[in-house]
Amino acid sequence: MTRTLALLLLGASLPLASCGLRPLYGAGASSATAQSLGMIEVTPIDERSGWLLRNALVDRLAVAGGADSPRYRLDVLIDDDITKFGLRGDAGATRERRTLRARYQLIDLATGETLVDATAGSDAGIDITSSPYATVAAEQSAVERLSMEVADDIVARLALYFDRTARR
Template sequence: MRRRALLAALASLPGLAGCGLRPLYGPARDGATVAGELAAVRIETPKTPLGWTLADRLARELGVAGTAAARYRLVVELERRRNVLAVQLDDTVTRYELTLIARFRLIELESGHELLRSEDRRVAGYGVLRQPYATLAAERDAERRAAAALARAIRNRLALFFRERAA
């Protein structure tokens, strides 16, 4: 049975060649790569601990190491919301849901034109513990998880934009 499925999958591969499917990070017709475009993005986030966390995660995701000359500016605005998720019978909150919303714009440095405007949101939950410091640590961990997920989502959106632009 597995052999038959493998043969069917292999037989369908030649059909994919004509469908226009291209790897996201492969070179475009003009030789530019998505990875090269991502590395040329200068990141601007709010000057807050959460903004710095997101900027650090974005730099890792985009491959920004300071080696490529910046051609784009990514301006990110962050909104943080906290909602009660679970309450005990005595009205004691036991769980929160943290929502991070990023509104971002990609601007070409040379022309100053806005190339992309988008928004994304990510949610992370955390429990309320007996010790206040433990609850604070859980909240900070939820912020880091949500920021990491946002950075991946923004990277994916930018990668698709650069791939479509090169096509």
Template sequence: MSLSDQSNRNGPTRRHALLALAGAGLLLGGCQVRPLYGTWGATYSDAPVQGELAAIDIALIDTVDDSDLERVGQLLRNELLFGFRRGGEGDAPRYRLRVILDRKRSEVGVERLSDVPASYTLTMNASFVLSDYATDKTLLTGRSFASASYDFSSQRFANLRAERDAEDRAAKVIAGDVQTRIAGFLAEQQG
């Protein structure tokens, strides 16, 4: 079979593929794709959603019946502040964010014959409310959660450190989730 015979045989298939690609392009022409934290060709500081995020006043994190969570609440607040403001100063507040945090700890594994826990799973739940700063009108509510596990040993300090690390990991996951959901909401309001 010569090269010209092959190209003639594949010709209609190639044309069909090009027509299908063009049709898909027309169908997707109505879709809008744009960066969440920026604009096309603009600098990072000109990003409209980033400017809105920097204008969120974050209240101190409330904790449910657990004074040990104050440290984790402060860590969560710090993560949110850094995520919204990227280490810079915030704009004049246009929004207020309130977060309520709680946690549950459950035994996952138990040592054989000794009936002592071998590992724990820590689950943190955060409920948040984004409201207008001037009118206090609720704009967005939501819940976020994260789980982190840690091993339990016979060393007391190692257990405390492992639990603290699990709390920190869970707080960072919650902060990222809350930030993404609020950024998506603000981008939708602008679009």
């Protein structure tokens, strides 16, 4: 039974060997992609949500020891919006949607060329309760989660860019 299972797993894995998939960070922190991410300096971003996003980006980009002598600069502009909906009979809202969008540009400091110009974003639904404190706390928790999600998206896209340029 065990031998048959092992043969089945081996047979099923053969097509995967030729599919061309390979790990993005194959060599860990010493990979070209991780080294390139470590050379990015993130400029300050306005507002509290921008501060949260910048901190999340700096944390994720420091995989190779940080940008002591940066080669790239990441400029980010954000749009943080709260929209109320789900109206009650007294015209009060019952739900909110918090949306965090970021337009980011990766700039080569040596040439001034814009290498990547893209957007990333995420949104979250928030229940409005009878307690204003609870609603404000939910809004703050939402923006903290959204900044992490947007930072993950930005770093993943930058990693793909560096991986593709390294293969050329």
